[in-house]
Amino acid sequence: MQAARDKTAAAAFLNWLAPLQDAARAQRHRYLVVLGGARPWSRVLMQALLREAPQLPTLWVGEAAPLPATEHAVELVAVSEAVRCIGQETDRLIYDAWAGLDVDAFAAVTGTLRAGAARGGLMFLLCPPLADWPAWEDPEYARITVAPYGAADVGRRFVRRLCTRLGEDRRVVLVQEGDPLPPLPAPEPADTSAKRHEADVTDLAPCCTADQQRAVTAVMKVIRGQRRRPTVLVADRGRGKSAALGIAAAQLLRDGLDDVVVTGPSLDAVQAVFTHAAAGLPGAERRRQALHWQDCSLRFVAPDIFLREQVRTGLLLVDEAAAIPTHILVDLLAVSPRVAFATTVHGYEGSGRGFALRFRHALDSMTRGWREVRLEAPVRWAVDDPLERFIFDTLLLAAEPCGDPQLDDFDPAACRIERLDRDALVADETTLRSLFGLLISAHYRTRPDDLRYLLDGPNISVIVAQYCDKVVGTALLAEEGGFSAEDARRISQGDIRPHGHLLPETLSVHLGLEMAAMLRGYRIVRIAVHHRLRRRGVAARILEHVHRQAVDAGMDFLGASFGATPELVRFWNACGYSNVRASLRRGGTTALHSALVLAPVSSTGNALVQAARTRFLDLFPHQLCDVLAHLEAPLVHALLQGSVAPLALTATDHEMLKTYIAGQRLYDVSVAAIWRLACHALTRPEIQVLGTEQAWQVLITRVLQKRDWQEISKRHGLAGRRAVDTLLRELIGAIYAEYWRRNLISQAPEIE
Numbered sequence: 192m193q194a195a196r197d198k199t200a201a202a203a204f205l206n207w208l209a210p211l212q213d214a215a216r217a218q219r220h221r222y223l224v225v226l227g228g229a230r231p232w233s234r235v236l237m238q239a240l241l242r243e244a245p246q247l248p249t250l251w252v253g254e255a256a257p258l259p260a261t262e263h264a265v266e267l268v269a270v271s272e273a274v275r276c277i278g279q280e281t282d283r284l285i286y287d288a289w290a291g292l293d294v295d296a297f298a299a300v301t302g303t304l305r306a307g308a309a310r311g312g313l314m315f316l317l318c319p320p321l322a323d324w325p326a327w328e329d330p331e332y333a334r335i336t337v338a339p340y341g342a343a344d345v346g347r348r349f350v351r352r353l354c355t356r357l358g359e360d361r362r363v364v365l366v367q368e369g370d371p372l373p374p375l376p377a378p379e380p381a382d383t384s385a386k387r388h389e390a391d392v393t394d395l396a397p398c399c400t401a402d403q404q405r406a407v408t409a410v411m412k413v414i415r416g417q418r419r420r421p422t423v424l425v426a427d428r429g430r431g432k433s434a435a436l437g438i439a440a441a442q443l444l445r446d447g448l449d450d451v452v453v454t455g456p457s458l459d460a461v462q463a464v465f466t467h468a469a470a471g472l473p474g475a476e477r478r479r480q481a482l483h484w485q486d487c488s489l490r491f492v493a494p495d496i497f498l499r500e501q502v503r504t505g506l507l508l509v510d511e512a513a514a515i516p517t518h519i520l521v522d523l524l525a526v527s528p529r530v531a532f533a534t535t536v537h538g539y540e541g542s543g544r545g546f547a548l549r550f551r552h553a554l555d556s557m558t559r560g561w562r563e564v565r566l567e568a569p570v571r572w573a574v575d576d577p578l579e580r581f582i583f584d585t586l587l588l589a590a591e592p593c594g595d596p597q598l599d600d601f602d603p604a605a606c607r608i609e610r611l612d613r614d615a616l617v618a619d620e621t622t623l624r625s626l627f628g629l630l631i632s633a634h635y636r637t638r639p640d641d642l643r644y645l646l647d648g649p650n651i652s653v654i655v656a657q658y659c660d661k662v663v664g665t666a667l668l669a670e671e672g673g674f675s676a677e678d679a680r681r682i683s684q685g686d687i688r689p690h691g692h693l694l695p696e697t698l699s700v701h702l703g704l705e706m707a708a709m710l711r712g713y714r715i716v717r718i719a720v721h722h723r724l725r726r727r728g729v730a731a732r733i734l735e736h737v738h739r740q741a742v743d744a745g746m747d748f749l750g751a752s753f754g755a756t757p758e759l760v761r762f763w764n765a766c767g768y769s770n771v772r773a774s775l776r777r778g779g780t781t782a783l784h785s786a787l788v789l790a791p792v793s794s795t796g797n798a799l800v801q802a803a804r805t806r807f808l809d810l811f812p813h814q815l816c817d818v819l820a821h822l823e824a825p826l827v828h829a830l831l832q833g834s835v836a837p838l839a840l841t842a843t844d845h846e847m848l849k850t851y852i853a854g855q856r857l858y859d860v861s862v863a864a865i866w867r868l869a870c871h872a873l874t875r876p877e878i879q880v881l882g883t884e885q886a887w888q889v890l891i892t893r894v895l896q897k898r899d900w901q902e903i904s905k906r907h908g909l910a911g912r913r914a915v916d917t918l919l920r921e922l923i924g925a926i927y928a929e930y931w932r933r934n935l936i937s938q939a940p941e942i943e
Contacts, residue, residue: 210375335643402566402568403430431570434466440508453490460510465477651716672711712750789803882926
């Protein structure tokens with residue numbers, strides 16, 4: 192009986208769906224169809240759908256599809272692996288939210304769905320009834336929750352907002368189990384741009400739009416024009432910018448360029464470049480990281496490897512540039528006389544708004560003129576696509592900070608700083624959009640999942656700075672620590688690794704400070720200020736407010752972990768935070784070493800900070816001649832700042848320093864005393880007004896990092912070892928004299 196009812200319901204569903212499929216094809220639009228009901232009910236409908244068009248390419252995100260793989264053209268991808276589908280294309284998309292709503296994956300896979308195929312162009316979202324969904328325990332809550340909280344403590348704000356949006360959007364097709372099938376969206380005007388495109392395709396081939404043709408021409412001009420005139424392709428997803436890079440690469444290889452390198456945040460992220468290049472090079476041999484054609488090649492090189500190995504190439508293509516840290520883009524620009532960038536404006540891959548704000552200045556100052564090409568016309572779907580518009584609006588991919596004109600008369604004293612109530616925030620769409628827009632503009636890789644974390648993280652607080660009721664600054668705080676003595680011991684020994692407690696775990700495991708896990712503190716996860724108001728004291732005022740809140744909450748410490756640059760380290764130091772750790776490896780996302788900084792709140796927290804600082808200064812100098820031997824000298828300089836105990840030198844140290852400074856003793860036999868003096872001097876800001884920045888970098892790279900004399904002389908343009916040694920001797924002499932003048936060392940005892 193149930194099987195018969197299921198068959199009848201499935202037939203009615205397919206008949207009802209047919210006009211929507213026809214409309215999607217005619218309009219080149221994509222629609223979201225939501226199936227809200229029990230999981231078996233939605234799988235019955237999907238089984239019928241797959242059987243109706245078994246050869247239609249379909250991407251199923253979630254757990255097993257309801258038919259054997261041999262019976263239909265379905266690619267099954269686990270939710271945790273879905274982001275790897277970026278760059279792929281499919282005609283039908285099914286997201287099974289019963290397997291978990293990973294917001295990053297949800298956003299990423301929508302870009303794979305193309306419009307125009309018969310019975311295609313539809314995305315199906317399988318989920319509980321909308322009224323029940325917020326209360327349902329999503330498997331993804333395990334990623335959001337942190338000890339001591341459980342899944343029940345995770346907020347439901349994100350899902351409630353999503354359900355509201357699904358119910359209100361007139362172009363979302365909402366099917367609820369037990370309800371009559373709803374009316375389909377009203378027909379929309381046919382996409383005339385698509386007809387024009389079809390008429391002109393022979394003139395544009397292999398490009399799909401006039402925008403894409405202009406982009407290909409601009410990339411090719413990078414090679415044919417003057418050096419240091421890069422091109423930047425800017426577009427939302429689905430506009431064919433990666434394809435344009437591939438088409439241009441193929442044409443240039445056919446014209447005689449023998450080597451093109453493409454780089455990006457990952458190999459998977461640039462697959463579209465290889466696919467479209469291969470289409471233009473008949474007979475090319477495709478390998479995972481390279482495309483070989485005759486004696487030419489298009490190859491992938493990761494950004495950090497490209498820089499570290501000083502790769503040489505005729506043309507560098509940088510795809511998804513917004514997902515690459517700005518400092519790496521600047522370095523790529525500096526070493527590549529012929530380079531083209533492509534970036535997503537609003538999308539999962541990165542924050543195009545932040546890219547534009549941060550990278551434009553570098554382009555202006557480092558090139559002889561650069562060209563921006565904007566691709567507006569979609570390739571895989573039509574303008575005003577219903578699915579694209581829903582994703583943009585719901586996940587705030589196009590969110591912007593408050594408008595600049597409102598900040599013309601900014602008065603820091605009138606800036607109000609407060610902790611936001613997140614229930615009120617999710618109901619205030621204007622504030623939520625400007626807040627998230629601020630995070631997007633300030634951080635190169637703000638993702639959709641960050642919105643859910645902001646709204647629902649059980650240990651998260653949101654601090655905002657408002658001026659004239661506009662959000663101009665924000666900080667996200669995560670409460671960490673507070674473990675029992677037994678758990679703290681187990682954390683220190685590596686027996687347990689509590690999710691979401693970065694600072695206590697790092698201090699306990701890497702610095703041996705077991706007490707850190709028992710104390711409570713706030714980690715500043717993000718801090719962002721409107722680009723017009725940076726260096727106006729807004730961030731410092733936010734941190735002062737955070738400190739007061741930490742005192743009121745009985746916290747012991749404040750801290751942050753971030754991709755370290757000298758500028759960021761100096762910012763945190765100026766706000767009263769001490770450097771207590773540098774990671775031993777570069778981060779896979781930022782390609783930077785992470786720095787950890789702490790500030791005390793309670794007396795116990797002060798003891799923790801002092802202990803952490805002491806252990807860091809004990810370890811760091813030794814790491815600099817080992818695992819951190821290639822850490823950049825300016826960053827080493829910044830990380831060593833901070834007060835320490837008075838310098839203790841032996842009588843032998845004094846003798847060695849005096850005779851080295853006088854030129855009476857070689858560096859190699861004086862190095863122990865020089866090393867002790869250098870390590871101490873680098874922690875004293877008042878000493879570092881001596882000498883030049885070049886001299887301090889030579890001191891760091893030779894004395895602490897033990898780099899080769901010739902390497903140092905070449906890096907600094909000095910005439911060999913003698914010139915390096917002279918510069919070093921003069922600086923050590925100035926430091927030693929200043930220590931005596933400031934009475935930082937006592938008179939040496941007589942040497943026996």
